[in-house]
Amino acid sequence: MAASDGQLWIGFDSGKIYRCPATIPYSSGQTSAPSQCVLLDDASDRSVRSLLIANGTLYAGLGTYKNQGILWSCDPYVVNTCTNLDTYGDTYATSLSAGGGYLWAGLNNGVLWRCDPQKANNCLDWLPSNNTTNPDKNPANPVSYDGQGTLYAAFQEGVCVGEGQNCPGSIKARPAQTTCSTVFSGADQSGFSVAAGAGGVFSSTTNGIYRYSVAEFTQSGGMEWGRAFLLDVPAGGPAGVGGAKVSVSAKGLAGSIERRCRSNPSARGNRIDLAVTGPGGFSKTLKMGLCQLRGRPAISTTLNLPDPGSYTVTATTRKHHGTATFTVKPNRTGAVRVSLARK
Secondary structure, three states: OEEEOOEEEEEOOOOEEEEEEOOOOOOOOOOOOOOOOEEEEEOOOOOEEEEEEEOOEEEEEEEEEOOEEEEEEEOOOOOOOOEEEEEEEOOOEEEEEEEOOEEEEEEOOOOEEEEOOOOOOOOEEEEOOOOOOOHHHOOEEEEEEOOOOEEEEEEOOEEEEEEOOOOOOOOOOOOOOOOEEEEEEOOOOOEEEEEEEOOEEEEEEOOEEEEEEOOOOEEEEEOOOOOOOOOOOOOOOOOOOEEEEEEEEOOOOHHHHHHHHHHOOOOHHHEEEEEEEEHHHEEEEEEEEHHHHOOOOEEEEEEEEOOOEEEEEEEEOOOEEEEEEEEEOOOOEEEEEEEOEEO
């Protein structure tokens, strides 16, 4: 998919590219394109493997038919106007990026392409594959331009960064005539996706999501999960996830809680359902144990929340209820207290 100005462009294995309003509601019984969608063009036997909107043009990396893959250039708003920008043989573009006056295509055969978006049949191998015997084993999975003169590419064997003219397909450093630096490498670390922008560079590998320091090209920390095949950096830069430390108290109910928990601490009625709702239809329910409040003024849990804005948290047991509202701000973990009272 590609998105711009409230529209979505969606490419299919069938070769069709549709343009749809981003506000189409979900329909569980939908078996064909919604009536609001327009068939922009049809590549027939070639599947659509990548899409990019840049500078008023839609670019599509098409798969192969009779051992020939095609890179398309299209008017995103006029049907049947896609034309061949170039052909790349028996492979396909896994990822497209624009920057520095060029269109960049990461090919599944390990080649990184640089194209003049204004001239047909003018793409060149800016980075040849480093695996000539079996190039599909080290595809140039994603490419990302940071808007500041640097292009990043993630390869099956790791992630590298190129400044200026070239970038090695191998994780090992190339000779001095190249101007490429290795950001991250590892024999067991496959690069799945990379995103750069607003001073931040992120990559997804076999073992986690990593953020890099642009100045030193050093890894600065990883998350526990990996293999994310799509990463994106917002135009304004990574906002950071906000959060809230939610504390549940039961002032004046200590005696009642003690009696309930003494007889049967694991009873269903001694469970607190903590429901959180927020922007964009966000809804999440956690469970806490009422008996954890025995002899304590409050119990708490920390929530990482996806969007800034106003949230409501409600704590409920069979005989108690409490609610509170709070506001989440990017990069901050606020505090909110819910007091249980009898229903």
